[in-house]
Amino acid sequence: xxxxxxxxxxxxxxxxxxxxxxxxxxxxxxxxxxxxxxxxxxxxxxxxxxxxxxxxxxxxxxxxxxxxxxxxxxxxxxxxxxxxxxxxxxxxxxxxxxxxxxxxxxxxxxxxxxxxxxxxxxxxxxxxxxxxxxxxxxxxxxxxxxxxxxxxxxxxxxxxxxxxxxxxxxxxxxxxxxxxxxxxxxxxxxxxxxxxxxxxxxxxxxxxxxxxxxxxxxxxxxxxxxxxxxxxxxxxxxxxxxxxxxxxxxxxxxxxxxxxxxxxxxxxxxxxxxxxxxxxxxxxxxxxxxxxxxxxxxxxxxxxxxxxxxxxxxxxxxxxxxxxxxxxxxxxxxxxxxxxxxxxxx
Amino acid sequence: xxxxxxxxxxxxxxxxxxxxxxxxxxxxxxxxxxxxxxxxxxxxxxxxxxxxxxxxxxxxxxxxxxxxxxxxxxxxxxxxxxxxxxxxxxxxxxxxxxxxxxxxxxxxxxxxxxxxxxxxxxxxxxxxxxxxxxxxxxxxxxxxxxxxxxxxxxxxxxxxxxxxxxxxxxxxxxxxxxxxxxxxxxxxxxxxxxxxxxxxxxxxxxxxxxxxxxxxxxxxxxxxxxxxxxxxxxxxxxxxxxxxxxxxxxxxxxxxxxxxxxxxxxxxxxxxxxxxxxxxxxxxxxxxxxxxxxxxxxxxxxxxxxxxxxxxxxxxxxxxxxxxxxxxxxxxxxxxxxxxxxxxxx
Numbered sequence: 001x002x003x004x005x006x007x008x009x010x011x012x013x014x015x016x017x018x019x020x021x022x023x024x025x026x027x028x029x030x031x032x033x034x035x036x037x038x039x040x041x042x043x044x045x046x047x048x049x050x051x052x053x054x055x056x057x058x059x060x061x062x063x064x065x066x067x068x069x070x071x072x073x074x075x076x077x078x079x080x081x082x083x084x085x086x087x088x089x090x091x092x093x094x095x096x097x098x099x100x101x102x103x104x105x106x107x108x109x110x111x112x113x114x115x116x117x118x119x120x121x122x123x124x125x126x127x128x129x130x131x132x133x134x135x136x137x138x139x140x141x142x143x144x145x146x147x148x149x150x151x152x153x154x155x156x157x158x159x160x161x162x163x164x165x166x167x168x169x170x171x172x173x174x175x176x177x178x179x180x181x182x183x184x185x186x187x188x189x190x191x192x193x194x195x196x197x198x199x200x201x202x203x204x205x206x207x208x209x210x211x212x213x214x215x216x217x218x219x220x221x222x223x224x225x226x227x228x229x230x231x232x233x234x235x236x237x238x239x240x241x242x243x244x245x246x247x248x249x250x251x252x253x254x255x256x257x258x259x260x261x262x263x264x265x266x267x268x269x270x271x272x273x274x275x276x277x278x279x280x281x282x283x284x285x286x287x288x289x290x291x292x293x294x295x296x297x298x299x300x301x302x303x304x305x306x307x308x309x310x311x312x313x314x315x316x317x318x319x320x321x322x323x324x325x326x327x328x329x330x331x332x333x334x335x336x337x338x339x340x341x342x343x344x345x346x
Numbered sequence: 347x348x349x350x351x352x353x354x355x356x357x358x359x360x361x362x363x364x365x366x367x368x369x370x371x372x373x374x375x376x377x378x379x380x381x382x383x384x385x386x387x388x389x390x391x392x393x394x395x396x397x398x399x400x401x402x403x404x405x406x407x408x409x410x411x412x413x414x415x416x417x418x419x420x421x422x423x424x425x426x427x428x429x430x431x432x433x434x435x436x437x438x439x440x441x442x443x444x445x446x447x448x449x450x451x452x453x454x455x456x457x458x459x460x461x462x463x464x465x466x467x468x469x470x471x472x473x474x475x476x477x478x479x480x481x482x483x484x485x486x487x488x489x490x491x492x493x494x495x496x497x498x499x500x501x502x503x504x505x506x507x508x509x510x511x512x513x514x515x516x517x518x519x520x521x522x523x524x525x526x527x528x529x530x531x532x533x534x535x536x537x538x539x540x541x542x543x544x545x546x547x548x549x550x551x552x553x554x555x556x557x558x559x560x561x562x563x564x565x566x567x568x569x570x571x572x573x574x575x576x577x578x579x580x581x582x583x584x585x586x587x588x589x590x591x592x593x594x595x596x597x598x599x600x601x602x603x604x605x606x607x608x609x610x611x612x613x614x615x616x617x618x619x620x621x622x623x624x625x626x627x628x629x630x631x632x633x634x635x636x637x638x639x640x641x642x643x644x645x646x647x648x649x650x651x652x653x654x655x656x657x658x659x660x661x662x663x664x665x666x667x668x669x670x671x672x673x674x675x676x677x678x679x680x681x682x683x684x685x686x687x688x689x690x691x692x
Contacts, residue, residue, distance in 0.1 A: 102602045103557050183678040211449050211582045236557045240674045256448045256609040263602040328586045332529040
């Protein structure tokens with residue numbers, strides 16, 4: 001079993017010690033805490049929830065593969081079903097990355113679909129049977145679901161990060177159990193491997209636009225997003241998009257193949273007609289469960305309901321490893337990424 | 347005069363209307379609000395505060411220039427003075443970008459200095475006369491300074507963003523004037539063109555690690571950062587670095603030349619010895635005031651003390667332009683970047 005720790009818990013000091021002896025003593029880093037997790041704290045991601053997007057090889061001929069974890073129910077399941085249908089119809093094969101806007105998003109789809117400046121025809125026929133979803137589906141009103149039973153609510157201003165198991169979690173949660181709102185008026189939490197928020201004013205629960213989250217591009221009308229046009233966040237969390245667009249998953253491997261692409265110079269970072277050669281072709285997108293078992297990638301995330309995650313989240317909010325002089329005393333939800341690792345047999 | 351709006355206020359919808367007629371009516375976007383600013387709301391950045399970093403041309407032979415605005419006093423002025431001294435000694439000429447860590451930082455300096463895995467010698471002699479600064483200088487205890495007289499404090503959870511002019515702004519500000527703390531327990535504000543925070547527990551004021559901010563790399567001891575090794579943020583705001591490292595400015599042009607570089611595969615995103623060819627050479631770094639007047643770049647920022655900035659910040663927190671269905675009701679400090687434009691004569 002190859003088990004490579006992929007992202008999220010990367011060490012954060014700004015220099016490397018020349019040797020282990022040079023490193024002063026201190027508390028473990030978030031990364032080191034993750035390494036202490038027991039095997040049963042790693043949760044296998046269902047092959048039905050893994051999307052494998054293969055980009056054209058780079059200039060050196062190296063392969064570029066991006067892995068997306070689709071979000072579990074009850075969130076965004078109509079769009080998630082559409083995305084599986086589009087992958088199974090091979091609709092994504094031959095599309096491209098058409099937009100790279102610095103500190104915002106990378107977006108892929110049919111180049112003419114969303115960009116009249118592309119010089120491409122404006123449509124590619126979609127398969128039959130896609131669901132039409134509305135803005136009501138951007139959030140859910142309650143969380144009575146096995147995936148979301150236990151939430152790490154993040155408590156602001158210097159208090160400990162709190163973990164709370166609440167099988168009846170719902171907007172009617174008593175006020176005494178509420179946590180401090182963040183700068184968006186939301187109560188943020190991490191559960192089921194994803195960042196989610198309880199939005200202000202009892203406006204429901206929904207996933208949050210953190211770095212690497214994947215969403216469904218749309219036009220002005222909310223029901224125009226089918227799942228054919230997708231984007232991911234490559235900068236500071238654009239939380240103003242929460243509740244305004246559907247989030248369907250997150251990138252768990254190969255993010256660097258998207259975040260390091262050249263920025264487009266057209267409106268909104270779209271590649272112009274003159275920059276058409278910068279559009280990265282997407283060769284194929286497959287659901288892992290459709291591949292022969294031996295060819296499936298396998299990934300695990302650190303259970304966000306376990307003790308190790310609680311210690312990891314606390315260490316992200318209060319760095320006590322040697323580089324740090326002053327612990328922050330808190331963290332925003334997008335600064336506590338959920339650790340993921342590859343678990344592919346070799 | 348060429349006046350190009352550069353960053354920060356970019357439109358945010360996820361599709362382009364095929365024509366102006368396709369765009370539904372709505373309130374102006376943050377970008378459109380910035381365009382209404384009167385000429386006297388644009389503040390010229392002093393040539394002494396502009397650093398021009400010229401990277402080697404890219405693979406196509408195109409020029410790559412990065413412009414850094416150094417932070418005004420009272421913040422980090424010892425390091426800022428060192429950076430001017432290093433530029434004037436031409437110390438930065440011939441160094442390189444040595445580290446690109448996804449969703450974290452890009453770092454440049456002498457390749458051997460901070461990375462024993464680089465295969466390079468570990469030092470390049472520094473010029474005489476650099477100041478040795480300590481962690482006490484990461485923050486200031488009061489803000490009795492003309493640059494910071496009027497702060498846009500950001501108020502969380504759905505209230506309006508508030509602007510407050512307080513010539514005596516200091517940690518002893520009455521509790522009745524305090525704003526809600528953010529997820530880090532800080533009271534964030536924007537003034538003098540920069541994001542700053544009043545830290546929890548009367549721990550002083552200091553700049554904040556938002557996307558594009560520039561800081562001083564250091565070893566384990568706080569006094570090891572001279573300014574010879576610099577970094578910028580290329581991902582979600584790593585606010586746990588606030589008060590742990592010196593911030594000295596922000597990138598106001600050419601950010602994409604750093605953020606789109608290939609990620610390093612070594613520890614902390616450093617390029618390994620085998621990846622030495624990925625290190626982008628830095629040809630020169632100059633203070634604009636040292637150039638002949640005709641060759642100086644000129645930049646302006648939108649006054650963060652003016653009415654247009656107040657409307658812009660409010661629109662970032664409450665998007666009412668056509669794409670948006672639900673305004674967020676708030677924004678974190680790093681989601682309200684200060685607009686900048688080029689003002690170079692042609």
